[in-house]
Amino acid sequence: MALLEVDNLAVDIPLSDGVLHAVSGVSFSLERGETLAIVGESGSGKSMTSLALMNLLPKRAVRRADRLLFDGIDLVTAPEARMRALRGNRMAMIFQEPMTSLNPSYTIGNQLGEALRCHRPVAPAAARDRAVQLLEKVGIPAAARRLNQYPHQLSGGLRQRVMIAMALMCGPDLIIADEPTTALDVTIQAQILHLLADLKKEFGMAMILISHDLGVVARVADKVAVMYAGRVVESAGAQSLFRSPRHPYTRGLLNCIPVPGRTAPGSPLGAIPGQLPNLIGPQHGCAFRERCAFAAPECAGDIPLVVTEPGHLARCVRIDALEAAA
Amino acid sequence: MSETLLELRHVTRVFDLSQGVFRRVARLTAVADVSLTVKRGEVFALVGESGSGKTTLAKMLLGLLPPSSGEILVDGAPVTAKDRVAISRRVQPIFQDPYSSLNPRKSVAQLIALPLIVHGVGNRASRRAKVMEMLDLVGLSRRHYDAYPGQLSGGQRQRVAIARALILRPEVVICDEPTSALDVSVQAQILNLLLELKRELGLTYFFISHNLAVVEHLADRVAVMYLGRFVEERSRAGLFASPRHPYTRALLESVLTPDPDLGVPDTRIGNTTAGGESGCPFNPRCPDAIDICHTTPPAVRTLPDGWATCHLIAEEAVSAS
Numbered sequence: 001m002a003l004l005e006v007d008n009l010a011v012d013i014p015l016s017d018g019v020l021h022a023v024s025g026v027s028f029s030l031e032r033g034e035t036l037a038i039v040g041e042s043g044s045g046k047s048m049t050s051l052a053l054m055n056l057l058p059k060r061a062v063r064r065a066d067r068l069l070f071d072g073i074d075l076v077t078a079p080e081a082r083m084r085a086l087r088g089n090r091m092a093m094i095f096q097e098p099m100t101s102l103n104p105s106y107t108i109g110n111q112l113g114e115a116l117r118c119h120r121p122v123a124p125a126a127a128r129d130r131a132v133q134l135l136e137k138v139g140i141p142a143a144a145r146r147l148n149q150y151p152h153q154l155s156g157g158l159r160q161r162v163m164i165a166m167a168l169m170c171g172p173d174l175i176i177a178d179e180p181t182t183a184l185d186v187t188i189q190a191q192i193l194h195l196l197a198d199l200k201k202e203f204g205m206a207m208i209l210i211s212h213d214l215g216v217v218a219r220v221a222d223k224v225a226v227m228y229a230g231r232v233v234e235s236a237g238a239q240s241l242f243r244s245p246r247h248p249y250t251r252g253l254l255n256c257i258p259v260p261g262r263t264a265p266g267s268p269l270g271a272i273p274g275q276l277p278n279l280i281g282p283q284h285g286c287a288f289r290e291r292c293a294f295a296a297p298e299c300a301g302d303i304p305l306v307v308t309e310p311g312h313l314a315r316c317v318r319i320d321a322l323e324a325a326a
Numbered sequence: 327m328s329e330t331l332l333e334l335r336h337v338t339r340v341f342d343l344s345q346g347v348f349r350r351v352a353r354l355t356a357v358a359d360v361s362l363t364v365k366r367g368e369v370f371a372l373v374g375e376s377g378s379g380k381t382t383l384a385k386m387l388l389g390l391l392p393p394s395s396g397e398i399l400v401d402g403a404p405v406t407a408k409d410r411v412a413i414s415r416r417v418q419p420i421f422q423d424p425y426s427s428l429n430p431r432k433s434v435a436q437l438i439a440l441p442l443i444v445h446g447v448g449n450r451a452s453r454r455a456k457v458m459e460m461l462d463l464v465g466l467s468r469r470h471y472d473a474y475p476g477q478l479s480g481g482q483r484q485r486v487a488i489a490r491a492l493i494l495r496p497e498v499v500i501c502d503e504p505t506s507a508l509d510v511s512v513q514a515q516i517l518n519l520l521l522e523l524k525r526e527l528g529l530t531y532f533f534i535s536h537n538l539a540v541v542e543h544l545a546d547r548v549a550v551m552y553l554g555r556f557v558e559e560r561s562r563a564g565l566f567a568s569p570r571h572p573y574t575r576a577l578l579e580s581v582l583t584p585d586p587d588l589g590v591p592d593t594r595i596g597n598t599t600a601g602g603e604s605g606c607p608f609n610p611r612c613p614d615a616i617d618i619c620h621t622t623p624p625a626v627r628t629l630p631d632g633w634a635t636c637h638l639i640a641e642e643a644v645s646a647s
Contacts, residue, residue, distance in 0.1 A: 190580040194590045214584040215583055218588075256513065258543035
């Protein structure tokens with residue numbers, strides 16, 4: 001049985017001028033030890049998807065799903081007490097900004113200890129030992145001394161490591177990492193990604209990596225889901241997705257980034273014209289059609305997920321036209 | 327083309343950090359003995375991690391911060407903080423975050439026209455015409471004239487910032503991470519626009535970035551900064567083909583291309599940000615450090631297309647000969 005099964009997840013946010021469809025029709029499954037990357041630009045719904053899994057959505061947001069199973073537990077009907085017992089315990093989250101997600105007025109040791117003592121009846125000394133052990137594991141020098149320090153006394157890279165250590169305190173089965181390296185320098189980014197891969201192997205965790213950085217995703221993920229305007233437009237194994245992207249949006253994204261050695265310096269980069277459509281009100285057809293060079297009248301109708309090869313799905317009715325043009 | 331437009335001679339900037347009323351004042355050398363020349367029409371890129379002094383250097387180039395010692399010359403004439411207004415006609419900035427660099431209470435027209443007003447250029451009608459012209463130039467619609475930043479997307483805001491920077495027709499534009507707050511598809515649009523404008527207006531860019539893929543795409547020359555010092559300065563092609571300083575090498579290895587066959591690279595450098603007590607400032611992180619690196623600061627080694635400061639380059643040369 002898969003560790004996490006998501007079927008037809010939707011998040012609607014009622015606003016004064018209509019309902020904002022932040023996430024619609026998102027389905028995926030995740031095995032133990034697997035890494036799924038959710039890629040998309042701002043407004044694609046990737047962070048909302050992760051918050052929906054943890055049931056941490058903004059108050060007025062409405063979550064619907066045909067199925068939301070975590071290790072056999074139905075998250076749709078789980079009461080808040082049950083969710084609270086899962087969050088930070090068996091499913092943990094690493095947030096993007098270590099500056100804002102650590103509490104500035106408590107020491108590192110206090111915050112790490114709390115993460116454990118919320119869920120386990122352990123003595124403070126035992127929590128402390130676990131914290132030191134994990135800080136060492138995530139490569140923080142002089143770990144014991146750090147426990148008495150406050151977040152502002154650490155650099156950005158160290159704070160992000162503290163966030164990772166905190167997520168690991170209870171030995172979770174699933175880690176959701178929302179842009180874990182975006183705020184970091186490139187050399188530190190490589191170190192943190194290395195660390196996450198090692199820890200995942202060591203503890204057999206599953207990981208959902210949320211990122212807009214295609215380089216990070218390609219290097220880390222087993223499976224990739226590309227989101228656009230609240231929907232998954234393409235999902236596949238990482239090899240298949242990067243080698244033969246099928247959806248025009250995925251192709252567009254890959255053409256946007258300069259790649260040393262491949263993109264001729266100074267040449268115009270591929271650009272995706274236009275902007276994200278308005279997601280307020282009823283949505284019809286392909287959300288990308290306004291910006292798509294291959295758009296045709298049928299793109300305004302229902303767009304099914306097409307299996308292009310085993311395990312590779314794309315939500316596009318113009319795949320044949322795309323292939324013919326390539 | 328080979329005319330020097332911007333020159334820094336041994337520029338140093340020291341900050342005094344107060345650690346409390348009765349404590350000794352700590353000194354932080356943000357920029358240490360930096361010399362560089364930027365030629366007209368060139369894209370000079372500066373890379374380095376946070377805290378390396380990139381932004382302090384940019385502020386000095388803009389005349390917002392006087393150097394503690396050393397000289398800054400624009401077109402051969404030394405610049406002092408006193409002629410900040412004069413400098414700003416020739417040197418203009420584009421900042422990282424278009425969400426915080428634009429005043430939300432000012433309309434697009436007011437934002438773009440402000441440099442004209444500060445410098446007393448033109449009258450109301452000519453300013454309006456000029457703003458319209460800038461909107462066309464940066465690819466914004468004329469209907470954005472009366473819009474406010476809150477009504478614009480990130481990419482549109484950065485276009486407003488670019489229009490504001492270019493309205494005085496400066497010679498040098500200091501771009502401080504101009505695309506790092508933007509989505510990848512928008513980043514591509516802005517980079518294309520910057521390249522187009524450079525060709526059209528003959529601009530010179532001083533381009534600060536930590537994204538080496540972007541630097542490789544835009545730059546003619548690249549300087550690598552570490553803890554306030556330049557450690558390598560090379561032509562773009564030379565640097566990316568054969569980086570000589572171990573820090574440059576680590577930076578290049580950390581570039582993640584979208585290549586699912588390759589894993590995450592092991593850069594072999596530690597995560598300390600402290601400098602070496604003596605010798606080379608990079609020695610606490612350097613995977614190849616030898617004895618001399620801990621005792622003697624490295625001298626500048628001249629390379630065919632630039633220079634680097636590392637003892638190991640000399641070692642290579644000796645063992646090769």
